[in-house]
Amino acid sequence: TGLLCGSFGAATFQAPVSLAPNESKLVKLAPRDTPQLRVLNPRLWWPNGFGDPNLYTMHLRFEVGGAISDRNDFNFGIRKIQYEVPDSQFLTLSVNGVRVFCKGGCWGMDEALKRIPRQRLEAQIRFQKEAHYVMLRNWVGQSTSDDFYDLCDRSGLLVWDEFFEANRSDGPAATDVGLYLANVREKVLRYRNHPCIALWCGRNESDPAPPALAAGISNLMQELEPSRIYHANSDEGHGVHSGGPYSWRPPAAFYTYPTSGRGVEVFKTEIGCVSIPTRESILAWMPEKDAETFPNDDWAEHYLARGNNNGDTYVRTIGARYGSLSGTNFSLAKFVHEAQMANYEAYRALYEGRDAKLFTGSTAALTWMSNPAQPSTCWQIYSYDLEPFASFFGARKACEQVHVMMNQATFDLMVINQTPNPLHGLKARVRVINMDGSVVSDKTTPVSAHPSCATNLGAIEFPANLSSVHFVKTELHDAQGRLLSDNFYWRGLSANDLTSLNGLPPANVEGNIRRHDAAGKCLLDVTLSNPSKVVALMTHIQLRKQTSNERVLPVYYDDNYVSLLPGDSRTIQVEAASKDLGGDNPLIVVDGWNPVVQSRSFSGGVSIAPNTPALVTGAPAAKL
Numbered sequence: 001t002g003l004l005c006g007s008f009g010a011a012t013f014q015a016p017v018s019l020a021p022n023e024s025k026l027v028k029l030a031p032r033d034t035p036q037l038r039v040l041n042p043r044l045w046w047p048n049g050f051g052d053p054n055l056y057t058m059h060l061r062f063e064v065g066g067a068i069s070d071r072n073d074f075n076f077g078i079r080k081i082q083y084e085v086p087d088s089q090f091l092t093l094s095v096n097g098v099r100v101f102c103k104g105g106c107w108g109m110d111e112a113l114k115r116i117p118r119q120r121l122e123a124q125i126r127f128q129k130e131a132h133y134v135m136l137r138n139w140v141g142q143s144t145s146d147d148f149y150d151l152c153d154r155s156g157l158l159v160w161d162e163f164f165e166a167n168r169s170d171g172p173a174a175t176d177v178g179l180y181l182a183n184v185r186e187k188v189l190r191y192r193n194h195p196c197i198a199l200w201c202g203r204n205e206s207d208p209a210p211p212a213l214a215a216g217i218s219n220l221m222q223e224l225e226p227s228r229i230y231h232a233n234s235d236e237g238h239g240v241h242s243g244g245p246y247s248w249r250p251p252a253a254f255y256t257y258p259t260s261g262r263g264v265e266v267f268k269t270e271i272g273c274v275s276i277p278t279r280e281s282i283l284a285w286m287p288e289k290d291a292e293t294f295p296n297d298d299w300a301e302h303y304l305a306r307g308n309n310n311g312d313t314y315v316r317t318i319g320a321r322y323g324s325l326s327g328t329n330f331s332l333a334k335f336v337h338e339a340q341m342a343n344y345e346a347y348r349a350l351y352e353g354r355d356a357k358l359f360t361g362s363t364a365a366l367t368w369m370s371n372p373a374q375p376s377t378c379w380q381i382y383s384y385d386l387e388p389f390a391s392f393f394g395a396r397k398a399c400e401q402v403h404v405m406m407n408q409a410t411f412d413l414m415v416i417n418q419t420p421n422p423l424h425g426l427k428a429r430v431r432v433i434n435m436d437g438s439v440v441s442d443k444t445t446p447v448s449a450h451p452s453c454a455t456n457l458g459a460i461e462f463p464a465n466l467s468s469v470h471f472v473k474t475e476l477h478d479a480q481g482r483l484l485s486d487n488f489y490w491r492g493l494s495a496n497d498l499t500s501l502n503g504l505p506p507a508n509v510e511g512n513i514r515r516h517d518a519a520g521k522c523l524l525d526v527t528l529s530n531p532s533k534v535v536a537l538m539t540h541i542q543l544r545k546q547t548s549n550e551r552v553l554p555v556y557y558d559d560n561y562v563s564l565l566p567g568d569s570r571t572i573q574v575e576a577a578s579k580d581l582g583g584d585n586p587l588i589v590v591d592g593w594n595p596v597v598q599s600r601s602f603s604g605g606v607s608i609a610p611n612t613p614a615l616v617t618g619a620p621a622a623k624l
Helices: 118-130 146-155 177-191 211-224 251-255 279-285 297-301 311-322 332-355 390-398 499-503
Strands: 002-008 011-017 056-064 067-076 093-095 098-100 102-107 135-138 158-165 197-203 229-233 267-272 364-368 402-406 412-417 423-433 439-449 453-459 469-477 483-492 510-515 521-529 536-545 562-564 569-577 586-591 607-610
Touching: 102 158, 102 267, 118 146, 135 364, 146 158, 158 177, 177 211, 197 211, 211 229, 251 332, 279 332, 311 332, 311 499, 332 364, 332 390, 332 402, 332 536, 390 402, 402 423, 402 469, 402 483, 412 423, 412 439, 439 453, 510 586, 510 607, 521 536, 521 562, 521 586, 536 569, 562 569
Parallel strands: 102 135, 102 364, 135 158, 158 197, 197 229, 267 364, 586 607
Antiparallel strands: 002 011, 002 056, 056 067, 093 098, 402 412, 412 453, 423 439, 423 469, 469 483, 510 521, 521 569, 536 562, 536 586
16 A cells, blocks of 8 residues: 655645555546646646647656556646637547647658657757647657657647558458557557647548458547547548649649549648759768769669659759750759759649638648658758758748738738737738839738737739849738738749749859857858849858858758848748857858859958859759
8 A cells, every 4th residue: 555646736645555466546536526637827838829838847756665666757738729710521630729720741750760869859850840840640650759749838839640551452461450459559658648649640541451450540540649639640530631743843832732522632641842952951861973964774773764753754844944954954963953943833832722722722731741751852851961951941931820921822911820829910021023123012901810820911913024034022010010921922924934944144142151159059140142133043041060061061041042022031030059169260151043242251250152062053963
């Protein structure tokens, strides 16, 4: 006989327990018999972007004769998840009474060989959080570490958590039903205290099989998890649908999908795209002789080959849109130069296409995938070596809680408010700029944005005197004139022909850097200014070590691939661990579609320089 004692926050409780020799006993405590468990005004756990993901620590111990026999500590969160709303038949999540649009990504393995120390996983989860994601889908339960769930708890990332059967076309059904159900039971018991877990899913793109397994999982859910929903199939039911597409498409294509009838995909669990890393990342895992030619086995080994990503036609597809990559026109630098444009366009549209129907025809968008388990050319928002590139920043832009955008299917101006609060007194400004830098339209519209809603402000007016490719700059300001959101688009008079961008003159961009290291972090404020008369398009900065010229990884930028109108400036905040510089000074290198920067040095030992090998004009030619 002993005492089960516990505490969390300011609450303490205890209960006497008697055990016979070799006996195990399930002890249940509830507020009706243990009033200390009733928490008044709790610090709630909120998803990313909605509030702090507050956690409590439960301290449990068992005392026998006044001595501690055993103890256990674990974290938990207090929150309420609901799975339906009155005005929809489709799966719609609300947390603490607030509707949550489940924007995020699918995870398979966290790392292909399970070499996943917490430090690496911290960087991977931080990228998901900084992309403004709200949900990660643990595809087929492939991420299995306690660290994964703990970091999702701390980051406010909801988890769609699956059990272990893949699509039936990818492998046989379970044969040892008893063993499988034992694993399901252990997983649920081990992880169910984590507030990040939003729901359990029985199987990827199929119902659990055989029937005895399906019934067994349902019974376990009723026994162990009566408060969370159990969704049997990631590809059907209550508007849930996977099915891609998984290939690069023009932005407008991401706005068209069924929201009723057969194949409805309101809660979208898989949609993906080719996603090409930086030139430097590619050369870290591919010999230059292979990287400078296409196609070959090395590109195929990294998924740029025939498949549902249409990798075998990707080079030709983007070449037709941005400029030929065939024959001697192909080089790694030019390919990456165009691919970053394609990355940004596609990953922004992947989410903006769903934003446009926020809670009317869309309640979730999970990209396939957001984390690479190995070096890859598709289905990722940062590279395996932990460098974010244009896909990340396109997704981050589209996933803002308060967001201004151009609907690329209708060319309407829209304001997206994913918060639970109405926003009044806003002003939305839209400018149309020709290739020569001249502003041909400039209009401002007053806005009141309803909560959890997409507000359509009507069609953007495009005058007759447009260049074949032109730019659209959108801005949203609050009643005090503070910038809440901005966005930048390039648009062709011919929908899929942006090749005129190759005639965009160079833009001389001025850089200035302030270094203010703190708490073991190298912190830089990089200010880019455009004093030229033309747009500086997709200006990209990269942190390196000055002496070795090696990239510093992981690195965090609060923006990148920025486009600057004549006279504009933008400050990008850069963060890396000081130890990752290895005692070297930081160097910022710059490339992009047309920016030109001069080398300069600043106080604190920091410098800026052009990333010459990544510039199309400085790249070697290669043959297709």
